Amino acid sequence: MKRAKKKVFADFMSQKGLKSTKQRDIILDCFLSSDRHLSIEELYLKLRSKHPNIGYATVYRTLKLFAEAGIAREMQFGDGQTRYEHVSEGEHHDHLVCTRCGHIEEFENETIEKLQDEVADSRGFLIERHRLEIYGLCANCRK
Amino acid sequence: MKRAKKKVFADFMSQKGLKSTKQRDIILDCFLSSDRHLSIEELYLKLRSKHPNIGYATVYRTLKLFAEAGIAREMQFGDGQTRYEHVSEGEHHDHLVCTRCGHIEEFENETIEKLQDEVADSRGFLIERHRLEIYGLCANCRK
DNA sequence: GCCATCATGAAAGTGACATTCATTGACATT
DNA sequence: AATGTCAATGAATGTCACTTTCATGATGGC
Ligand SMILES: [Mn+2]
Ligand SMILES: [Mn+2]
Ligand SMILES: [Zn+2]
Ligand SMILES: [Zn+2]
Numbered sequence: 001m002k003r004a005k006k007k008v009f010a011d012f013m014s015q016k017g018l019k020s021t022k023q024r025d026i027i028l029d030c031f032l033s034s035d036r037h038l039s040i041e042e043l044y045l046k047l048r049s050k051h052p053n054i055g056y057a058t059v060y061r062t063l064k065l066f067a068e069a070g071i072a073r074e075m076q077f078g079d080g081q082t083r084y085e086h087v088s089e090g091e092h093h094d095h096l097v098c099t100r101c102g103h104i105e106e107f108e109n110e111t112i113e114k115l116q117d118e119v120a121d122s123r124g125f126l127i128e129r130h131r132l133e134i135y136g137l138c139a140n141c142r143k
Numbered sequence: 144m145k146r147a148k149k150k151v152f153a154d155f156m157s158q159k160g161l162k163s164t165k166q167r168d169i170i171l172d173c174f175l176s177s178d179r180h181l182s183i184e185e186l187y188l189k190l191r192s193k194h195p196n197i198g199y200a201t202v203y204r205t206l207k208l209f210a211e212a213g214i215a216r217e218m219q220f221g222d223g224q225t226r227y228e229h230v231s232e233g234e235h236h237d238h239l240v241c242t243r244c245g246h247i248e249e250f251e252n253e254t255i256e257k258l259q260d261e262v263a264d265s266r267g268f269l270i271e272r273h274r275l276e277i278y279g280l281c282a283n284c285r286k
Numbered sequence: 287g288c289c290a291t292c293a294t295g296a297a298a299g300t301g302a303c304a305t306t307c308a309t310t311g312a313c314a315t316t
Numbered sequence: 317a318a319t320g321t322c323a324a325t326g327a328a329t330g331t332c333a334c335t336t337t338c339a340t341g342a343t344g345g346c
Contacts, residue, residue, distance in 0.1 A: 019292055019343050040334080055295035060334075076221060081333070096268050107262050115255050116277055123248055124282030125239050132275045134259055139267030162312055162323055183303080198326035203303075224302070 001088065002032045005071045012069035023054050027062045031072070032086070037104045039081040077104070077133065094131070098138035105138065144231065145175045148214045151232075155212035166197050170205045174215070175229070180247045182224040220247070220276065237274070241281035248281065 009028060013020060030047055031038070038046075044059045063084050066072035072084045077097050094112075096105040112132065120127045152171060156163060173190055174181070181189075187202045206227050209215035215227045220240055237255075239248040255275065263270045 017292085021293060021342075023294070053295090057295055057297095057335085058293080061293085076219065078219060096263065096266055098268075099271060105266055105268075107266070109258055109262055112255055112258050112262075115252055115258075116275075119250050119252055119255075120239065120277055120279065123239055123250070124285065125241075125248075125277065125279050126285055127277055127279040128242060129279075130275070130277040132259075132273070134263055134268065134270055134273045136263065136268045136270040136272075142267065142269055160323090164312075164324060166325075196326090200304085200326055201324080204324085 005032060005086075005088075008071055009066065009069045013065075018065075023051075023058050024062055024065075026051055026054065027059060028066070031063070031066065031084070036085045036106075037075065037077075037083045038085075039083050041081065043084075094133065096134045096136070096138070098141055099135050100137055100141040103138045103140070148175060148229075148231075151214055152209065152212045156208075161208075166194075166201050167205055167208075169194055169197065170202060171209070174206070174209065174227070179228045179249075180218065180220075180226045181228075182226050184224065186227075237276065239277045239279070239281070241284055242278050243280055243284040246281045246283070 006028065010020070013024075027043070027047065031043060034043065034046065040056070040060050040063060043063070044054075044056050047054050047059065063072060066084065067074055070089070071087060073087045075083045075085055075095075077083060077095070079102070092113075093106040093108045096107060098104070116130055117127065149171065153163070156167075170186070170190065174186060177186065177189065183199070183203050183206060186206070187197075187199050190197050190202065206215060209227065210217055213232070214230060216230045218226045218228055218238075220226060220238070222245070235256075236249040236251045239250060241247070259273055260270065
């Protein structure tokens with residue numbers, strides 16, 4: 001699916017008339033082979049060892065492009081940094097966030113989603129998106 | 144319940160050895176008689192007409208005190224500003240947020256809460272808190 | 287290879303919050 | 317009422333995570 005996302009991004013770029021560059025290739029590679037839920041700073045630092053010539057602004061702008069292209073999603077977990085997570089077409093999930101170690105776990109619950117639709121319907125809301133985050137201690141940190 | 148919250152705050156203050164001031168009284172009054180989900184800036188501007196001598200920093204610090212005292216809660220709706228909402232002892236609710244007009248509606252759904260507990264249990268998470276926000280168009284903005 | 291465009295990155299700007307510090311105010315004690 | 321002590325205030329400044337600028341460099345259609 002790494003290859004699939006590279007194709008999605010390449011298509012997006014050519015369709016937008018944007019150029020392929022060494023930096024973008026490197027950043028995309030690094031992003032796709034990283035943990036999910038990475039901040040700009042984290043990705044920037046991760047790159048810096050092998051590619052000290054890639055600037056923060058380029059990482060920043062490239063992640064925005066990933067989001068525009070639909071292969072990444074911006075997330076706020078309240079730690080003061082924007083995080084980017086991988087997204088796949090048609091996939092959705094919510095999060096469990098450990099307040100001690102920062103570990104983030106994903107889950108899907110079809111029943112919760114249905115109930116959300118009902119709530120929105122009953123108020124006349126047209127849902128665009130939602131966010132459900134459960135904060136607490138992960139199994140590891142409870143020990 | 145305005146009086147009840149004033150008492151909760153007064154008790155908190157005296158128990159902490161903090162002082163009662165004109166500013167704090169004014170800010171508390173203004174907060175309690177405001178719409179829910181107010182940002183620091185909004186409250187500050189609202190106060191400024193009648194009390195131009197109250198500084199932003201004091202509003203900022205006083206809202207933090209309200210949160211500590213348990214009569215307010217900090218919220219992030221992704222518009223770049225922290226909002227403070229009224230809270231009552233033992234009460235909980237989630238939010239529907241209109242992406243066009245900014246209108247915020249509250250709801251409670253016991254079944255969703257239970258399902259969240261189940262999800263957390265199945266992963267070994269100990270829940271501290273959660274946030275569920277549904278973004279979309281409110282009934283008014285759909286017309 | 288030429289060249290109109292786009293991309294890059296160091297540096298500067300932005301905005302919302304957070305802190306500093308000189309001064310003021312609250313209130314317990316004379 | 318005056319004093320002493322320590323918390324409170326607010327103008328100014330600092331912080332931090334973006335976000336934008338602009339001079340320079342790279343890309344790719346011809
Ligand atoms: Mn995720
Ligand atoms: Mn609310
Ligand atoms: Zn943990
Ligand atoms: Zn609306």
